[in-house]
Amino acid sequence: MVRELTAVFIGGYLVFLIVLLSKLASGKQEFASLIQALDSPVSQVLHLCVLVAALWHSVTWFNLTPRALPIFIGEKRVADTLVAVVMGYLPWLVVSMIILWAISEDWFASVPN
Amino acid sequence: MSDNTKITLEVFRYHPEGTGQTASKPSYDRYDVPFHDDWVVLDALNWIKDNSDGSLTYRWSCRMGVCGSCGMMVNGEPKLTCAAFLKDYYPKVIKIEPLVNFQVERDLTVDMEQFMEKLESVQPYVIRDDVNQTDDGEYKQSPAQLARYKQYSMCINCMLCYSACPVMGSEPEFVGPAALALGHRYNLDNRDQGTSQRMDRMMEHEAVWGCTFVGECSTVCPKNVDPAGAIQQAKAASAQKYFKKFFVPKGAGK
Amino acid sequence: MSKSNEAFWWSLFSAGGVLAALCMPVFVLITGFLIPKLVGGKEDPALVFYDMFSSMASKWPVRITLFAVIFFSLFHCAHRIRHTLMDLGLRHSTGLLAAICYLSALTGSVFAVLALIRL
Numbered sequence: 001m002v003r004e005l006t007a008v009f010i011g012g013y014l015v016f017l018i019v020l021l022s023k024l025a026s027g028k029q030e031f032a033s034l035i036q037a038l039d040s041p042v043s044q045v046l047h048l049c050v051l052v053a054a055l056w057h058s059v060t061w062f063n064l065t066p067r068a069l070p071i072f073i074g075e076k077r078v079a080d081t082l083v084a085v086v087m088g089y090l091p092w093l094v095v096s097m098i099i100l101w102a103i104s105e106d107w108f109a110s111v112p113n
Numbered sequence: 114m115s116d117n118t119k120i121t122l123e124v125f126r127y128h129p130e131g132t133g134q135t136a137s138k139p140s141y142d143r144y145d146v147p148f149h150d151d152w153v154v155l156d157a158l159n160w161i162k163d164n165s166d167g168s169l170t171y172r173w174s175c176r177m178g179v180c181g182s183c184g185m186m187v188n189g190e191p192k193l194t195c196a197a198f199l200k201d202y203y204p205k206v207i208k209i210e211p212l213v214n215f216q217v218e219r220d221l222t223v224d225m226e227q228f229m230e231k232l233e234s235v236q237p238y239v240i241r242d243d244v245n246q247t248d249d250g251e252y253k254q255s256p257a258q259l260a261r262y263k264q265y266s267m268c269i270n271c272m273l274c275y276s277a278c279p280v281m282g283s284e285p286e287f288v289g290p291a292a293l294a295l296g297h298r299y300n301l302d303n304r305d306q307g308t309s310q311r312m313d314r315m316m317e318h319e320a321v322w323g324c325t326f327v328g329e330c331s332t333v334c335p336k337n338v339d340p341a342g343a344i345q346q347a348k349a350a351s352a353q354k355y356f357k358k359f360f361v362p363k364g365a366g367k
Numbered sequence: 368m369s370k371s372n373e374a375f376w377w378s379l380f381s382a383g384g385v386l387a388a389l390c391m392p393v394f395v396l397i398t399g400f401l402i403p404k405l406v407g408g409k410e411d412p413a414l415v416f417y418d419m420f421s422s423m424a425s426k427w428p429v430r431i432t433l434f435a436v437i438f439f440s441l442f443h444c445a446h447r448i449r450h451t452l453m454d455l456g457l458r459h460s461t462g463l464l465a466a467i468c469y470l471s472a473l474t475g476s477v478f479a480v481l482a483l484i485r486l
């Protein structure tokens with residue numbers, strides 16, 4: 001049931017993301033006020049809740065993947081943990097790093113220090 | 114442990130057609146049973162039947178986790194009573210009830226009819242377009258091909274998964290874990306040619322799509338069949354078949 | 368016994384499950400914790416972020432990726448919430464429930480598209 005509940009938090013966060021993109025499209029002023037609002041206790045608490053839910057979703061999703069997609073090499077079924085790492089945790093790490101890298105590239109490019 | 118150590122079993126009793134001393138309403142009877150380290154719940158039930166109440170009704174056969182007939186709720190959990198040791202519960206009272214999500218026939222026996230119908234509906238047997246004659250020899254299968262489905266062929270039809278499944282409780286039409294896993298087992302079998310007719314049933318709303326991957330079926334399975342995993346694989350196969358029909362014209366191929 | 372379109376919704380659910388599992392934690396990390404950390408101490412932080420994000424999100428590969436993540440994840444959530452409500456006993460008007468869940472996801476997706484093409 002906890003796993004199912006993650007959908008509520010992720011869904012709520014997706015609505016926030018859509019609002020964020022809309023404000024970004026609407027111009028500087030609107031976007032700026034939302035960005036300022038992110039630096040508030042309310043935002044921090046909500047984000048923390050969503051982060052826990054999102055992590056829980058990722059972990060449960062990757063852990064169940066090998067059972068839905070078993071991989072065989074000859075007669076041997078590849079160990080579930082190995083499948084979870086190769087098909088889940090590793091891509092997760094790579095995708096997260098790429099996104100963080102892309103953000104930091106632009107961040108350093110746009111901040112003249 | 115001294116020889117006269119006892120453990121108490123609280124056993125569900127129900128004789129729908131009962132007369133005389135056996136009440137017809139569901140109730141619980143308590144029995145004090147000798148406690149031994151190496152006794153399982155089934156031993157205790159047999160002791161009750163032999164020594165204190167011959168009218169107690171339950172199914173059992175092999176006593177070794179192969180026949181799949183002694184499944185009951187032990188303290189609310191679906192278990193094979195031949196594999197549930199008294200020492201794991203001692204000194205507490207052990208509550209024995211018939212498997213939930215089934216109709217009770219009498220005491221601890223349940224009506225298996227619906228389960229059998231569901232099992233039959235997925236055609237859990239090898240289907241061939243061309244049947245080999247004896248002289249043609251056997252259908253060949255490599256160890257690697259066997260490995261694909263072996264886990265799902267270990268099912269002993271004990272129905273513990275039907276009692277554990279929360280969907281089963283709210284949607285009695287759901288085909289259920291064991292039957293779907295066995296259907297999937299034959300779809301994975303290289304000797305079988307019946308996938309498409311089997312899938313007609315498995316793709317129905319009350320079949321694979323009833324499952325929400327709660328996974329309780331796999332937790333209680335005494336044979337590590339992992340019906341929940343099998344059903345997810347069957348969902349993926351169903352989805353493939355579903356999308357294929359938009360791209361492949363009707364009647365073309367199989 | 369009924370034929371089912373569940374395969375369609377389940378496929379969206381699965382795709383969204385994968386994308387959400389891969390992307391959501393890092394997204395949350397960025398909007399929830401990295402941006403606020405960087406906001407502090409800048410005299411006009413919003414300006415910097417605006418230029419940065421608008422230049423980044425207006426690239427077509429980024430727009431398409433963002434759309435895919437939002438679209439599939441929305442349907443993932445809609446499907447999961449729908450089934451959870453059904454498991455909890457909401458089985459009387461399943462058609463209405465499905466309509467509400469999936470139409471919400473669709474509405475969100477439309478707003479996402481509108482925002483992304485205006486960027």
